Amino acid sequence: MREYKIAAIPADGIGPEVIAAGLQALVALARRDGGFGFDVTSFDWGSDRYKKTGTLMPEDGVEQLKTFDAIFFGAVGAPDVPDHITLWGLRLPICQGFDQYANVRPTRILPGIHSPLEGVGPGDLDWVIVRENSEGEYAGSGGRAHKGLPEEVGTEVAIFTRVGVTRIMRYAFRLAQSRPRKFLTVVTKSNAQRHGMVMWDEIAAEVSEEFPDVSWDKMLVDAMTVRMVKQPQSLDTIVATNLHADILSDLAGALAGSLGVAPTANIDPERRYPSMFEPIHGSAFDITGKGIANPVATFWTAAQMLDHLGEADAAKRLMIAVEQVCADGVMTPDVGGTATTRQVTDAVCEAIRGANL
Numbered sequence: 001m002r003e004y005k006i007a008a009i010p011a012d013g014i015g016p017e018v019i020a021a022g023l024q025a026l027v028a029l030a031r032r033d034g035g036f037g038f039d040v041t042s043f044d045w046g047s048d049r050y051k052k053t054g055t056l057m058p059e060d061g062v063e064q065l066k067t068f069d070a071i072f073f074g075a076v077g078a079p080d081v082p083d084h085i086t087l088w089g090l091r092l093p094i095c096q097g098f099d100q101y102a103n104v105r106p107t108r109i110l111p112g113i114h115s116p117l118e119g120v121g122p123g124d125l126d127w128v129i130v131r132e133n134s135e136g137e138y139a140g141s142g143g144r145a146h147k148g149l150p151e152e153v154g155t156e157v158a159i160f161t162r163v164g165v166t167r168i169m170r171y172a173f174r175l176a177q178s179r180p181r182k183f184l185t186v187v188t189k190s191n192a193q194r195h196g197m198v199m200w201d202e203i204a205a206e207v208s209e210e211f212p213d214v215s216w217d218k219m220l221v222d223a224m225t226v227r228m229v230k231q232p233q234s235l236d237t238i239v240a241t242n243l244h245a246d247i248l249s250d251l252a253g254a255l256a257g258s259l260g261v262a263p264t265a266n267i268d269p270e271r272r273y274p275s276m277f278e279p280i281h282g283s284a285f286d287i288t289g290k291g292i293a294n295p296v297a298t299f300w301t302a303a304q305m306l307d308h309l310g311e312a313d314a315a316k317r318l319m320i321a322v323e324q325v326c327a328d329g330v331m332t333p334d335v336g337g338t339a340t341t342r343q344v345t346d347a348v349c350e351a352i353r354g355a356n357l
């Protein structure tokens with residue numbers, strides 16, 4: 001039997017609620033399949049640990065994760081801990097430590113879920129956003145001089161390297177090539193930002209020559225938000241910087257019905273290290289503990305994890321089950337339903353048992 005070592009880091013807010021749901025679905029899939037199983041280790045890292053010990057994870061935390069096949073992550077962030085501390089204390093060190101440079105965010109409208117865009121239904125919006133996940137605006141470079149004084153200056157330096165941009169561009173072209181439409185949109189802000197962003201445009205043109213069967217176009221990020229809303233059918237695969245794709249993918253999640261259905265995978269395409277799978281959403285303090293967190297984003301990212309592990313059939317089966325449950329109207333309130341996290345999860349597990357490929 002194939003056994004996968006999974007590191008679960010549920011962390012904060014609704015993180016533990018959705019990760020529990022995700023693990024339940026993974027167990028149901030393993031039972032249904034019979035050919036693989038999971039050895040799950042849970043880590044109690046997050047804001048509670050920070051409040052007790054001063055760090056979100058142990059000093060050798062990233063090292064501890066190295067031997068796992070994949071990381072299954074909830075969300076990090078607490079109302080009484082500054083967000084830059086939680087983000088830089090847990091999620092970013094893992095992404096950067098394992099050079100998970102491709103952040104992959106599929107978005108489509110699932111059956112039964114309504115987009116806020118009028119007349120846009122399943123089939124009209126089917127995108128994958130590829131986010132550069134190792135440098136750019138989140139390289140962590142910058143500083144504050146004359147702190148607290150009237151002349152204080154703060155800088156955020158975006159860093160783009162030829163190696164970093166070329167590898168994400170190749171990843172995006174390859175992904176576009178694997179999809180039926182073979183179409184990529186490269187997003188920048190190269191009119192106002194004339195250094196790293198112009199380099200993006202140049203590298204896109206260079207890499208495109210390696211993929212003659214992929215057609216592509218360019219968009220400025222501000223105009224891109226309009227195109228996503230007005231012509232969702234005109235887009236397929238999208239590549240953008242760390243910051244731009246962060247913003248565009250929240251918009252994409254909302255256009256597909258809710259942040260609660262939007263998944264993400266932080267991938268090391270070279271497979272030197274474990275990749276990390278998580279819902280896009282945060283810890284959602286407003287609904288924590290109410291039992292109504294939408295687990296669909298976590299199911300979807302579990303499907304991404306299965307695909308990455310080589311269990312494509314199980315990934316497919318999970319998404320068939322999720323779509324069936326959504327189509328049946330068993331949904332949480334964020335997408336207009338009345339079901340609880342547990343009811344959706346039980347329904348998905350039931351559908352997994354019945355789902356034929």
Ligand code: NAD
Binds near residue numbers: 074278293
């Ligand atoms: P959020 O994603 O937590 O919540 C935004 C809104 O979407 C809220 O109204 C919330 O109830 C709703 N929502 C999110 N996920 C949902 C789900 N699964 N089901 C139903 N509704 C859902 O974003 P926020 O409020 O800006 O941030 C809260 C905290 O999470 C902050 O501390 C922030 O830094 C952190 N955060 C963490 C991550 C991460 O861990 N990757 C990502 C984003 C935000």
Ligand code: MN
Binds near residue numbers: 247
């Ligand atoms: Mn984000």
